[in-house]
Amino acid sequence: MEHKEYKKLHAEWYELVAAGIDHSKEIDFWAKCIKESGEPVLELGSGTGRVLVPLLERGFEIVGIDTSKDMMDRCLAICKTKGLQAELHEQSMLEFDLPRKFSSIFLTDGLGLFTSDQDIRATFERVMAHLKLGGLFVFYFELVISKGNAGTTGNKWGSWNGDWVKGPDDVVIAWRHRQKYDPNTHIWNSLFTIEKFIGGTLIETEANERVGRYFTVDEAMNYANSAGFEDIKATDSFTEDPPSNASKEIIVRCKKPAKKLDY
Numbered sequence: 178m179e180h181k182e183y184k185k186l187h188a189e190w191y192e193l194v195a196a197g198i199d200h201s202k203e204i205d206f207w208a209k210c211i212k213e214s215g216e217p218v219l220e221l222g223s224g225t226g227r228v229l230v231p232l233l234e235r236g237f238e239i240v241g242i243d244t245s246k247d248m249m250d251r252c253l254a255i256c257k258t259k260g261l262q263a264e265l266h267e268q269s270m271l272e273f274d275l276p277r278k279f280s281s282i283f284l285t286d287g288l289g290l291f292t293s294d295q296d297i298r299a300t301f302e303r304v305m306a307h308l309k310l311g312g313l314f315v316f317y318f319e320l321v322i323s324k325g326n327a328g329t330t331g332n333k334w335g336s337w338n339g340d341w342v343k344g345p346d347d348v349v350i351a352w353r354h355r356q357k358y359d360p361n362t363h364i365w366n367s368l369f370t371i372e373k374f375i376g377g378t379l380i381e382t383e384a385n386e387r388v389g390r391y392f393t394v395d396e397a398m399n400y401a402n403s404a405g406f407e408d409i410k411a412t413d414s415f416t417e418d419p420p421s422n423a424s425k426e427i428i429v430r431c432k433k434p435a436k437k438l439d440y
């Protein structure tokens with residue numbers, strides 16, 4: 178599979194930006210899910226370990242899969258400096274095959290990675306096959322942009338925007354992207370360009386083509402229902418509050434049936 182995103186500079190950018198944000202509320206939420214449903218845990222698309230590493234630090238047994246070697250190498254390097262043992266597999270969530278089952282599986286970043294229903298169905302089938310009976314599947318997604326909801330990145334479709342972040346050793350990473358959104362399919366795409374400077378001199382550039390999708394709550398619940406999950410519950414992200422008009426990000430929790438079903 179050829180990857181057009183999450184390459185070397187993108188991975189460095191992702192790690193630097195994530196390090197500057199307080200994710201503790203989100204990590205508390207995932208930890209609560211694990212306490213309720215149990216271990217081992219599998220994170221789909223574990224990336225640089227933004228979620229996986231703090232959960233390992235809290236003592237949970239969590240395994241990651243990802244298709245980007247650059248993202249996984251960063252995760253492994255962080256684990257090494259922290260003295261943590263990480264089990265990562267370079268596999269796609271669309272077709273992963275691991276030799277054990279999990280009590281909890283998380284798609285942390287989330288349903289929006291998929292633009293086709295077929296890929297969602299394939300992933301949910303793999304999740305079902307890797308969950309223990311009664312196991313918990315939790316996935317995140319961003320809501321369809323509506324008049325009252327300009328999305329998590331603001332409604333800047335069609336115009337270039339960007340920012341920069343400082344790293345160690347006089348590194349500056351600047352990025353810009355121009356996003357296009359199709360209100361009919363709820364699919365967005367963007368060209369995400371990154372420039373790395375050291376001491377003010379441009380030393381590396383990279384372009385990542387990014388694509389993603391927004392969903393309605395009903396669509397997300399239907400995917401889970403069609404895949405055979407039960408106890409399906411949607412909440413405002415990382416809370417126990419039901420989705421509201423102000424919601425932008427949603428979490429869906431659902432379970433594999435506790436009894437084996439004859440399909």
Ligand SMILES: C[S@@+](CC[C@H](N)C(=O)[O-])C[C@H]1O[C@@H](n2cnc3c(N)ncnc32)[C@H](O)[C@@H]1O
Pocket residue numbers: 183221222223224225226227228242243244245248268269270271285286290
């Ligand atoms: C935005 S990052 C999120 C990383 C991490 N979950 C987090 O929340 O910080 C998305 C990750 O999903 C991975 N990814 C994308 N498509 C994938 C696929 N089909 N199978 C496995 N990983 C995938 C990317 O390589 C990237 O590391």
